[in-house]
Amino acid sequence: xxxxxxxxxxxxxxxxxxxxxxxxxxxxxxxxxxxxxxxxxxxxxxxxxxxxxxxxxxxxxxxxxxxxxxxxxxxxxxxxxxxxxxxxxxxxxxxxxxxxxxxxxxxxxxxxxxxxxxxxxxxxxxxxxxxxxxxxxxxxxxxxxxxxxxxxxxxxxxxxxxxxxxxxxxxxxxxxxxxxxxxxxxxxxxxxxxxxxxxxxxxxxxxx
Numbered sequence: 001x002x003x004x005x006x007x008x009x010x011x012x013x014x015x016x017x018x019x020x021x022x023x024x025x026x027x028x029x030x031x032x033x034x035x036x037x038x039x040x041x042x043x044x045x046x047x048x049x050x051x052x053x054x055x056x057x058x059x060x061x062x063x064x065x066x067x068x069x070x071x072x073x074x075x076x077x078x079x080x081x082x083x084x085x086x087x088x089x090x091x092x093x094x095x096x097x098x099x100x101x102x103x104x105x106x107x108x109x110x111x112x113x114x115x116x117x118x119x120x121x122x123x124x125x126x127x128x129x130x131x132x133x134x135x136x137x138x139x140x141x142x143x144x145x146x147x148x149x150x151x152x153x154x155x156x157x158x159x160x161x162x163x164x165x166x167x168x169x170x171x172x173x174x175x176x177x178x179x180x181x182x183x184x185x186x187x188x189x190x191x192x193x194x195x196x197x198x199x200x201x202x203x204x205x206x207x208x
Contacts, residue, residue: 001029009037014045014075018059020082022096023089025054031061039069044103046074047081048096050120051088055097066108066135073108074141076101076116076125092122099126108135115142130154 008015015036018029036043043066048056056078066073078098088094098119119125124145132153140159143149 003029003031003034005033007035007037008039008043011038011040013040014042015039016043017045017047019045019047019056020049020052022048022052022056023054023085026056026059028058029060031064033063034061035065035067036069037067039066039071041069041071042075043069043073044075045081046076046078046098046101048078049080049082049084050096051085051090051094052082052096053089053094055099057097057099059100060102060104061106062104064103064106066106069108072115072139072141073106074103074116076128078119078125095120095123097123101125101127102129102131103133104129104131106133106135108137116144116146119145121145 003016016031018026031044043064044061046056046059076098078096096119116125116128124147126146127148128143128146129150130141130152131150134155136158137156138158
């Protein structure tokens with residue numbers, strides 16, 4: 001599916017929702033050269049839940065102009081969005097396969113990234129790319145249960161935080177591991193970066 005050159009405004013939910021009925025599989029949704037004037041929640045919401053099975057993969061956005069998004073630009077919730085199926089698929093087969101989500105060249109007057117809860121740790125989202133993102137924000141992005149994350153070319157200002165240092169912070173969760181990625185205008189992270197355990201209460205980001 002190709003969505004190109006559209007202008008969106010929504011006062012109920014997300015401008016573009018993918019799911020939550022995914023039992024037949026969703027693949028190859030491409031959004032490009034679009035303007036989002038208003039999103040009541042998120043600009044793009046990718047959603048499903050265990051029990052649906054099948055897959056949600058190859059979702060991309062390029063050259064997106066976001067003007068107002070109440071909760072943020074992107075929400076990925078494959079954990080508990082939508083109603084449970086009356087006859088759910090049990091076990092690991094019931095967990096939707098998620099891979100290859102890519103969003104490049106996105107600009108916004110208010111770019112609150114949102115939340116990306118990839119999936120259950122046993123079946124994480126494989127491949128999330130956020131590249132060349134510009135604009136302003138009030139909060140950062142939360143990533144959970146994602147492998148192969150690429151964050152680069154992120155130039156976002158206005159982040160509200162209690163710390164005195166003027167840095168951007170992104171929280172990465174990989175299974176049970178957590179790290180804070182902080183940067184001063186440089187790339188926030190790269191695919192293949194690893195997380196090292198220093199002590200029980202501290203996680204440190206290290207180059208691979």
